[in-house]
Every structure is written in structure tokens, then in C-alpha cells.
């Protein structure tokens with residue numbers, strides 16, 4: 079890659095390099111001018127993402143920014159439902175698909191609205207895991223056929239809300255996670271005379287795989303084991319509520335990478351279903367939970383950031399296995415429910431970041447520091463740098479490392495001055511770089527030499543907070559595809575890791591998707607004094623809501639984009655949500671902006687009295703403080719053209 083001239087590069091090569099086709103499911107491409115396009119409906123109609131960023135900037139909204147493509151979200155809902163319909167038709171299955179959208183995966187009103195609208199003709203329902211989510215579901219839900227599935231731990235109030243829904247004629251199913259919940263459901267139902275619809279969450283023995291694997295098995299947090307299910311059955315019968323039992327449910331965890339896990343779980347759950355049906359309960363629904371994956375790295379493997387199956391295979395396997403077991407048991411085929419959240423919402427949004435600074439450990443030193451009197455440790459390093467062919471790469475690396483450590487010890491003991499220390503460090507990095515260059519021609523690399531690429535990678539500082547916008551990367555090492563929004567005709571030449579603006583050393587992205595395994599750096603373009611935007615893709619599931627207020631950065635700007643039907647590549651921004659202001663976030667931690675301003679005023683007045691500031695200046699300082707209360711929390715990076723303090727090299 080290094081030796082070819084930059085002109086041999088092309089937009090198509092970038093498309094390959096960043097993997098748009100592999101992880102994008104037809105929703106992303108790079109045009110001939112080197113811009114990323116999103117194709118909300120996976121057809122030829124595309125929107126240049128940078129155009130959206132520019133338009134948002136015209137509205138006063140800068141990166142960091144979430145862009146939601148509402149048409150893409152609708153497309154995914156339709157795709158999921160159509161795929162199940164297809165599988166049902168192909169397999170001659172007697173039941174229907176009655177999917178539900180788990181609100182916890184993205185609670186934003188515009189997201190839930192779009193999902194409900196898109197799912198109308200499929201009777202696509204909602205899933206809630208808490209009281210607030212159930213209250214949203216109850217109020218937003220429409221249509222008599224659409225299900226509401228109630229998961230999660232439940233208290234009396236939660237159950238009362240569900241019974242309220244029953245009174246209004248809604249198909250709302252309380253899934254029992256714990257035996258104690260069943261007692262409450264029975265008691266409240268008898269008290270109010272409202273007949274509930276009940277499901278059991280089965281604690282399957284089938285174990286998940288991947289990061290969220292502990293949702294089943296003996297030590298799972300949720301669900302009834304076999305004995306508990308039998309016990310619950312007796313309780314229902316005793317309360318004369320046997321006819322309320324309608325559903326069996328399982329959830330093997332999110333992002334299941336291996337289709338075999340899903341097959342096994344479906345088979346196990348279908349057996350539960352048939353046994354209960356044969357005991358005479360009405361049943362009617364089998365709920366396979368969430369877990370349908372997203373191929374974040376595009377490798378189509380059972381690696382945790384990927385999945386080794388397609389949506390079609392997933393639907394067909396469920397339909398086929400349930401049909402086989404029901405037929406062999408002589409039980410009518412149930413309607414199938416799935417609670418796919420991640421797979422529905424992850425692709426519809428992306429996070430846009432601006433890189434505003436490059437930190438390079440080597441160049442900042444350069445050759446500038448020539449000590450007047452060179453210490454022996456420095457001349458030793460010079461010899462290592464010059465005689466590059468005498469020793470093997472690994473040996474040279476060890477020698478350089480040892481000399482650098484020696485230089486540090488000498489410095490600490492007072493035997494090395496600043497100039498010599500700087501020279502030693504600079505020489506060390508030059509030797510590393512030299513070895514790295516030779517590495518590129520070599521085949522097998524020992525681990526220490528392999529890691530040099532990461533050690534030598536630059537840091538690209540991006541205006542965002544991992545803790546707000548990418549919590550699963552920080553907490554679970556989840557990988558997301560990342561690529562620039564523009565300049566893709568140019569060859570990327572700089573190996574970098576991304577660091578955020580929080581004051582935390584783990585506020586960074588230093589693991590990236592790769593077809594094989596994981597990469598420690600990403601190869602990007604050199605900065606050139608113009609805005610450089612990166613997209614972090616497939617971030618529509620979970621990331622929006624889990625973000626926290628670390629360093630009080632708060633929510634980022636957000637725009638909701640629709641395709642413009644009449645224009646070939648047109649779009650419009652229907653809604654723009656402004657990110658957090660400083661006044662907003664400080665109130666979240668119990669400060670009042672008026673109080674802080676009053677305190678500042680008192681200090682400025684006192685300083686004025688002591689003649690530390692002039693009265694006129696004091697007024698200006700206070701005004702500045704008050705003005706900034708209303709400004710955004712993220713860095714206000716000066717727009718294009720304006721001179722930046724920290725010139726990017």
C-alpha cells in the first residue's frame with residue numbers, strides 16, 4: 079500500500095478499505111467524488127451525508143451530531159415483517175408473525191412514532207420492560223391486533239397499568255419473570271375482575287454466545303425454571319385463570335452471533351410451548367425474544383461484533399423449527415412473536431464527529447534538540463539509528479527500548495539534561511519508525527513488533543464524549559464501523575486512534591473493525607486545516623439513551639432527515655434537536671444558573687473594589703459568564719476558513 083502513488087487511489091478503493099458494502103447492507107456507498115452516501119431504502123436513491131451536515135450547520139447545529147434517516151428506519155421495519163411473511167409463506171406455516179418493537183432499544187419519540195407508522199399494516203406491536211416504557215406503549219399503541227408485551231420486573235403498579243390496557247381491549251401480555259409476580263397478577267385480576275393475558279418466560283438451558291450471553295442458563299437473572307413453570311401452572315389453575323395463559327417467551331441475549339444458538343433455543347422453547355398446549359392451556363403465541371444481530375464488522379462470522387446468518391435465514395429457521403415440532407406434537411402452530419430491537423434500529427442513525435487536532439508523539443520532537451554535549455546514551459542511540467542493517471529488527475527494537483529506559487533513569491538521577499533527554503526520546507521514536515517501515519515488507523511479525531503500529535499511531539482528537547455517545551464501546555468493547563464522510567478519493571495514510579475531549583484516559587476509541595479479528599488503529603487522511611468529519615455508523619440501537627453526563631457534556635445535536643420524493647438526491651431536515659446547554663447540564667447536578675451567576679457577580683464586585691479589574695471590564699466579564707451559560711457544552715470549533723489556534727500539521 080505504501081509504495082503506490084496516491085493517484086492510484088480511488089473512491090472505490092475507499093469503499094473497500096472502510097468496508098461500506100460489507101457492513102452497510104446496501105444502505106451505504108461512496109460516490110465518485112469521494113463522499114459517503116446513505117441509501118435509506120437500499121436502492122439507487124442516495125443522500126450525501128456531508129450535505130446534511132452542511133445544512134445542519136446552516137441551522138446552527140455543529141458536530142458532534144446524530145443524524146437519523148427516518149426512511150431507513152421505516153425500511154427496516156418493513157424488511158423484518160416482510161421477511162417473516164415470506165418465510166411463513168414458503169414453509170406453509172399456519173400461524174402469523176406478530177413482532178413487537180422493544181422500546182428500550184431506542185425510546186426517542188420520533189423513533190417509536192416511525193416504527194408504529196411503518197408497522198401498521200403488519201400489526202407490529204411494542205415491548206416494554208419498565209413502567210415508564212409501558213406508559214409510552216399504552217398511550218402510543220393503536221389497533222386491536224397489535225401486541226404489547228410486558229417484560230422486566232413488575233410491581234403492583236406495573237401490573238395495574240397492564241390491566242388498564244386490557245380494559246381498553248388491548249392485546250397486552252404480562253410475561254411472568256418471577257413466581258412472586260404471578261401472585262400479584264392473580265390477586266389484582268381477581269380484585270378488579272379484569273382478565274389478564276399471561277406469558278411465561280422460560281429459563282432455557284440453551285446458552286447464548288457473545289457479549290450478552292448470560293440471559294439464559296441456570297444463573298440467568300430472569301425467567302422461570304422447569305419446576306417453577308409447573309408450579310405456576312398449578313397456581314393459575316387454582317385461581318381459575320388457566321385460560322389466561324397465552325404465551326411462552328425466551329430471550330437469549332442481544333447480538334447473538336451464531337445461528338446455531340438460535341436454532342437450539344427455538345427448539346427448546348417450542349417444546350415448552352407444545353407441552354403447555356397439550357396440558358390444555360389456550361396459548362397461541364411463541365415469543366423468541368431479541369438477539370437478532372447486526373454485522374458491525376461485515377465479516378459474516380460468529381465473532382461477537384458480527385453474525386453468521388442473514389435475516390432470511392433467521393426467520394426461516396424459526397418458522398421451520400416451530401412448525402416441525404408443533405406438527406410432530408399434534409399442536410396447532412402458534413403466532414410467532416420476536417422482539418428484535420437492535421436489528422431494527424441500529425442502522426438508521428450515525429454519529430458525526432469532527433477531528434480538530436492531531437497529537438503526534440514523534441514529530442513534535444524532531445531533530446530540533448541537538449544537545450551541546452551529547453551524552454553517551456544519545457550517541458549509542460544514534461549508532462542504532464544509523465547502523466540499521468547490522469542487527470535484526472527485534473534485537474534493534476530491544477536495544478532502543480533499553481537505551482530509552484536508561485536515558486530516563488539517568489535523567490531521574492540527575493545525570494542527563496533536558497536537551498539530552500529530548501534527543502534520546504526523539505531518536506527512540508525514529509528507530510521505532512524505521513523498524514515499522516521495514517515491518518511492512520516482512521511476513522510474520524513477533525508480537526512486540528506487531529504492536530509498534532499501535533504504539534506509533536497518531537491520536538486524532540474528536541469533539542465528542544465516548545461516555546455520552548458510544549457507551550457500549552467504552553463498557554463492552556463493542557465495535558462500530560467508522561469512516562470519513564468525505565475525501566474518500568484521497569488515499570488514507572495516517573494510522574490513528576480516536577480520543578475524545580473528556581478528561582479521562584479511557585475516553586477513546588482504539589479498537590476498530592477488521593475482517594480478521596480487531597484492529598488497534600484506523601487509517602485516515604492527514605488533517606489539512608479544513609474540517610474533517612468522521613461517521614460512526616450503525617449507532618441507532620442502545621447508544622442514544624445510555625449516554626451519561628461524564629464531564630457534563632450531555633446530549634449532542636440531532637437532525638431527522640427524510641428523503642425528498644421529487645428530487646433525485648434530495649432530502650429535508652424535518653426536525654432539529656439542539657444538544658445540551660451548559661445551564662441544562664449543571665441543573666442536572668443541583669446547581670442553579672442564577673445562583674452561580676450571583677456568586678460570580680459577588681466575586682467580580684469584590685475584585686473591582688480591590689481595583690483588580692476596572693468596573694467596565696467587570697461588567698463585561700459577568701456578561702461573558704452569563705452568555706456561556708446558554709452555550710453548548712461541546713467545543714465550539716471555529717468554522718472553515720477561520721484561523722485555528724492549533725494549526726494541524
Ligand SMILES: *Cc1c(COP(=O)(O)O)cnc(C)c1O
Nearest residue numbers: 329332333368369417418419420
Ligand atoms: C433487550 C431485550 C430485547 C431486545 O433485544 P435485541 O437484541 O436488541 O433485539 C428483547 N427482549 C427482551 C426481553 C430484552 O430484554
